[in-house]
Amino acid sequence: MTDPRDDLGPERVGHATRGLTWEEPLLFxxxxxxxxxxxxxxxxxxxxxxxxxxxxxxxxxxxxGLPELSEVDxxxxxxxxxxxxxxxxxxLYPLGSCTMKYNPKVNExxxxxxxxxxxxxxxxxxxxxxxxxxxxxxxxALAEVSGMxxxxxxxxxxxxxxxxGIMMIRAYHEHRGEHRRVVLVPDSAHGTNPxxxxxxxxxxxxxxxxxxxxxxxxxxxxxxxxxxAALMITNPNTLGLFETHIAELCEIVHARGGLVYGDxxxxxxxxxxxxxxxxxxxVMHFNLxxxxxxPHGGGGPGSGPVGVKNLLAPYLPVPMIxxxxxxxxxxxxLDYEFPLSIGRLHANFGNVGMFVRAWAYFxxxxxxxxxxxxxxxxxxxxxxxxxxxxxxxxxxxxPVMHECVVSDQALAATGVTTLDVAKRLIDYGYHPPTVYFxxxxxxxxxxxxxxxxxxxxxxxxxxxxxxxxxxxxxxPERVRTAPHRxxxxxxxxxxxxxxxxxxxxxxxxxx
Amino acid sequence: MTGDPSRFIPHTxxxxxxxxxxxxxxxxxxxxACVPDKLRLNRLLDLPAAASEQEVVRELSALAARNxxxxxxxWFLGGGIYAHxxxxxxxxxxxxxxxxxxxxxxxxxxxxGTLQTIFEWQTMVCALTGLEVSNASLYDGASATxxxxxxxxxxxxxxxxxxxxxxxxxxxxxxxxxxRALAVDIEWLPRDPDGRSVPVAPAIDDATACVVVQxxxxxxxxxxxxxxxxxxHARGAxxxxxxxxxxxxxxFQAPGALGADVVCGExxxxxxxxxxxxxxxxxxxxxxxxxxxxxxxxxxxxVDTRGRRGYVLTLxxxxxxxxxxxxxxNICTNQxxxxxxxxxxxxxxxxxxxxxxxxxxxxxxxxxxxxxxxxPGLSLPLAAPGFNxxxxxxxxxxxxxxxxxxEAGIVGGLDLAPYEPxxxxxxxxxxxxxxxxxxxxELVARLADVDGPxxxxxx
Numbered sequence: 001m002t003d004p005r006d007d008l009g010p011e012r013v014g015h016a017t018r019g020l021t022w023e024e025p026l027l028f029x030x031x032x033x034x035x036x037x038x039x040x041x042x043x044x045x046x047x048x049x050x051x052x053x054x055x056x057x058x059x060x061x062x063x064x065g066l067p068e069l070s071e072v073d074x075x076x077x078x079x080x081x082x083x084x085x086x087x088x089x090x091x092l093y094p095l096g097s098c099t100m101k102y103n104p105k106v107n108e109x110x111x112x113x114x115x116x117x118x119x120x121x122x123x124x125x126x127x128x129x130x131x132x133x134x135x136x137x138x139x140x141a142l143a144e145v146s147g148m149x150x151x152x153x154x155x156x157x158x159x160x161x162x163x164x165g166i167m168m169i170r171a172y173h174e175h176r177g178e179h180r181r182v183v184l185v186p187d188s189a190h191g192t193n194p195x196x197x198x199x200x201x202x203x204x205x206x207x208x209x210x211x212x213x214x215x216x217x218x219x220x221x222x223x224x225x226x227x228x229a230a231l232m233i234t235n236p237n238t239l240g241l242f243e244t245h246i247a248e249l250c251e252i253v254h255a256r257g258g259l260v261y262g263d264x265x266x267x268x269x270x271x272x273x274x275x276x277x278x279x280x281x282x283v284m285h286f287n288l289x290x291x292x293x294x295p296h297g298g299g300g301p302g303s304g305p306v307g308v309k310n311l312l313a314p315y316l317p318v319p320m321i322x323x324x325x326x327x328x329x330x331x332x333x334l335d336y337e338f339p340l341s342i343g344r345l346h347a348n349f350g351n352v353g354m355f356v357r358a359w360a361y362f363x364x365x366x367x368x369x370x371x372x373x374x375x376x377x378x379x380x381x382x383x384x385x386x387x388x389x390x391x392x393x394x395x396x397x398x399p400v401m402h403e404c405v406v407s408d409q410a411l412a413a414t415g416v417t418t419l420d421v422a423k424r425l426i427d428y429g430y431h432p433p434t435v436y437f438x439x440x441x442x443x444x445x446x447x448x449x450x451x452x453x454x455x456x457x458x459x460x461x462x463x464x465x466x467x468x469x470x471x472x473x474x475x476p477e478r479v480r481t482a483p484h485r486x487x488x489x490x491x492x493x494x495x496x497x498x499x500x501x502x503x504x505x506x507x508x509x510x511x
Numbered sequence: 512m513t514g515d516p517s518r519f520i521p522h523t524x525x526x527x528x529x530x531x532x533x534x535x536x537x538x539x540x541x542x543x544a545c546v547p548d549k550l551r552l553n554r555l556l557d558l559p560a561a562a563s564e565q566e567v568v569r570e571l572s573a574l575a576a577r578n579x580x581x582x583x584x585x586w587f588l589g590g591g592i593y594a595h596x597x598x599x600x601x602x603x604x605x606x607x608x609x610x611x612x613x614x615x616x617x618x619x620x621x622x623x624g625t626l627q628t629i630f631e632w633q634t635m636v637c638a639l640t641g642l643e644v645s646n647a648s649l650y651d652g653a654s655a656t657x658x659x660x661x662x663x664x665x666x667x668x669x670x671x672x673x674x675x676x677x678x679x680x681x682x683x684x685x686x687x688x689x690x691r692a693l694a695v696d697i698e699w700l701p702r703d704p705d706g707r708s709v710p711v712a713p714a715i716d717d718a719t720a721c722v723v724v725q726x727x728x729x730x731x732x733x734x735x736x737x738x739x740x741x742x743x744h745a746r747g748a749x750x751x752x753x754x755x756x757x758x759x760x761x762x763f764q765a766p767g768a769l770g771a772d773v774v775c776g777e778x779x780x781x782x783x784x785x786x787x788x789x790x791x792x793x794x795x796x797x798x799x800x801x802x803x804x805x806x807x808x809x810x811x812x813x814v815d816t817r818g819r820r821g822y823v824l825t826l827x828x829x830x831x832x833x834x835x836x837x838x839x840x841n842i843c844t845n846q847x848x849x850x851x852x853x854x855x856x857x858x859x860x861x862x863x864x865x866x867x868x869x870x871x872x873x874x875x876x877x878x879x880x881x882x883x884x885x886x887p888g889l890s891l892p893l894a895a896p897g898f899n900x901x902x903x904x905x906x907x908x909x910x911x912x913x914x915x916x917x918e919a920g921i922v923g924g925l926d927l928a929p930y931e932p933x934x935x936x937x938x939x940x941x942x943x944x945x946x947x948x949x950x951x952x953e954l955v956a957r958l959a960d961v962d963g964p965x966x967x968x969x970x
Contacts, residue, residue: 027631027858038598038864040871044948048877050762050870053896058733060764065638066862071600074858078851081624082609089608095617102519103612106564111786112602114582115575121788122590122925123579124913130577131787144557156650156789159831159841170692195831195841201692204836242545273543274550293519297848298625299615299808301650301790317688343688347591347653347681347777348788360571366561369517375539376520382542383530399545426621434617437832454521455530481816486620489816493619496813496825500802502644503634 022080031067096434096446099290107357121348132332147277148307154350161285161304162196168315180229213396234263238438240400250280269402272371292358303354314340376451408443416472418443424482428464585950589941593780626822629810640774641765642796647808647845649793652777653685663721675708677728706732706893712742725753732895740770759898761869782856792849806840872899875942888959900941
């Protein structure tokens with residue numbers, strides 16, 4: 001059987017796995033008694049026996065659950081494991097709403113400087129002035145980008161940022177003696193939005209998007225009551241569409257005393273173009289790992305700073321960073337003087353390593369470079385959409401911002417679904433787009449190329465998607481059983497959930 | 512960089528022309544026609560102009576140089592984030608871009624490296640805690656503690672919380688923040704004179720969801736976990752044990768073996784750079800029967816179409832992207848890169864090395880304690896034993912004692928005045944394997960030396 005990939009030309013990128021593929025067992029299966037991967041210094045103080053201070057059963061006498069491996073074993077293990085991952089540094093990773101842009105190497109080098117990586121959160125502020133200044137500058141930069149007044153860097157991820165934002169909204173209303181119970185969330189929203197609202201004991205009311213994929217003032221006006229604490233909105237939304245009525249939506253909510261929360265997941269599209277604060281948003285989170293190039297780390301750590309307008313500033317988490325100018329020059333300190341604060345969200349300052357990377361990114365790009373990100377990201381998404389139109393069903397065919405959504409509807413007769421397409425894309429060397437999201441599009445494939453991908457890379461990706469359509473008609477079984485070229489075939493997720501095996505054990509658990 | 516194309520954005524002018532033509536618009540600006548004019552910024556952002564890579568490095572290096580750090584100085588400051596030696600192999604492996612430029616392993620066929628690592632992490636956490644199931648990590652020890660309490664409330668359908676004395680004060684703050692919107696009654700127990708919490712039993716009633724006990728406590732002493740477990744279970748409550756120095760788990764009995772239902776906390780001490788406290792590595796483990804109450808990601812074993820063993824994210828019906836407002840939490844990430852650091856670190860140290868390292872820490876701390884005990888002016892106000900951290904009473908003020916240590920280039924510990932003022936002038940001091948005998952002797956001398964030169968004064 002010929003592989004249509006071979007028609008894609010000699011320059012195709014992202015071959016899946018054609019070369020060496022390594023086998024590698026679990027660490028525990030590699031373990032050999034007596035091996036060591038450590039090198040500890042000799043004791044230069046008298047030894048102390050904990051049994052002198054503690055009763056016998058308070059102490060552990062062995063740690064049989066940990067492996068015994070040499071450094072060579074460990075290095076080979078993790079190096080081999082690394083070759084089983086797709087990654088931005090290997091090729092296009094068009095995961096919609098995740099903004100898998102390139103993570104500059106200089107950011108990594110700077111985050112590893114000992115003055116950042118080996119500094120401690122509780123050292124006196126006088127001995128952490130470099131960190132405090134960096135954090136303060138990053139705060140100001142995020143405020144400028146978003147049109148917000150103050151920014152807290154503390155939330156460790158976008159979801160924790162949402163939690164902080166909704167907590168501040170709740171505190172604001174309660175301080176005014178109002179006990180509002182409802183949060184409005186569009187049906188196209190990320191699942192974190194309703195979950196964050198629910199954690200704050202709010203009832204979630206879903207707002208339907210219009211047939212054109214965006215929110216309409218009438219829908220919000222109809223749901224807006226004095227019970228509503230906030231509208232949560234993602235702009236551009238998860239269909240990649242700019243919420244054209246945003247200013248009017250905000251006015252409707254504000255007129256009844258509500259606030260508007262902005263989910264900043266898709267901020268990349270707006271850098272230097274428009275600012276959420278100017279559109280009427282009162283509070284929003286940023287995802288430094290999306291918009292500001294900090295790495296996704298295999299699923300975290302992220303970083304989710306939150307910006308607020310002045311009306312919410314009294315409720316910000318503590319500590320905030322205070323800049324003072326005095327006779328001795330400029331200095332920075334920690335400010336706990338927020339009596340109405342929602343309190344602390346992180347044991348320390350948040351994901352400082354990510355602040356360093358994000359600030360390096362701001363400095364590398366400047367205002368023109370940031371706007372260029374938005375422009376090229378939007379150019380790439382519209383280019384992909386233009387090239388897919390015709391072969392793929394586009395459920396809402398309008399100019400998009402940073403991402404576009406197509407569906408498997410045109411493939412219905414072939415029996416090939418979105419999941420099959422995603423798995424077959426892997427054979428062509430691509431990480432699949434986000435699939436089956438947003439929920440309002442049946443069989444959605446949500447494609448966010450970001451500004452990092454060149455035209456010829458997009459052309460190859462588009463060619464792969466077109467080839468899969470052809471295959472779906474000519475060889476549907478080949479698509480339905482993909483991937484074929486990976487180390488693993490499709491994995492049985494049902495089995496994993498039905499009989500969960502969540503750790504390795506020396507003997508198989510009794511069935 | 513002025514005039515140079517951006518090295519992160521590959522588009523040439525010709526690419527742009529061709530792409531615009533394919534889209535059917537005249538200009539880049541026309542792509543933004545959907546943004547109403549009155550909502551446009553129409554000016555450049557007010558940010559510093561772009562700098563070249565060498566300028567960026569110079570600027571940020573200058574900022575880094577204004578922070579004290581543990582690679583340049585003897586370091587006795589802990590309090591939840593610990594200075595340990597980081598083997599070179601940890602950074603070398605964790606810096607592989609195949610790990611750190613990947614995302615959440617939604618597509619298991621091309622994410623087995625991340626998934627197998629998480630499965631190995633979950634297994635190690637179970638071994639260390641003595642429990643049966645661990646999630647794929649949480650933001651930090653504080654949010655892990657808050658999530659553990661929410662888990663206990665779901666599992667017991669009760670809404671009263673008892674917190675033993677000695678929970679890290681910042682964790683207590685985060686717990687209050689998380690529980691703000693819920694009608695929860697939290698009872699905070701006082702300290703026993705020996706440094707441990709007073710017994711928890713009298714505070715537990717039939718409405719109590721859980722008892723939270725940090726051990727070793729924020730002030731250092733190991734707590735009586737067996738008694739706490741018995742007291743909690745006698746009233747149908749769960750015992751949550753919080754650990755902020757994970758290396759202590761290699762010395763002490765696994766909390767699960769003593770009756771803990773949940774063990775959670777901070778695992779930064781396992782080879783994750785301190786990085787001013789973040790990114791950190793929250794962990795949370797519990798018993799099988801609570802698995803469906805767990806927050807956050809979980810990785811499970813399965814097989815593929817060819818019968819080959821592999822790993823996937825599993826039990827996602829607990830999570831926000833499926834359950835939306837009915838999810839167990841709103842979390843949609845874990846600390847993947849940090850758990851990679853910790854899993855590599857634990858693989859290197861292993862079954863024997865980790866215990867040796869824990870003994871090394873214990874011996875250093877005991878030596879420091881002995882020197883304090885022998886030194887006039889210094890004291891050990893809390894009698895209960897602990898691991899590598901404890902309280903030292905100083906003769907004058909904590910700030911002055913720390914300033915004297917700083918004069919000798921030593922970061923001497925944490926001033927406890929904001930946290931435990933009734934202890935009088937006191938420091939929380941931590942000795943890890945990094946502390947040399949000479950630096951310990953010097954620290955003790957400086958803390959006691961009230962008649963020495965006044966720091967900062969003219970000679």
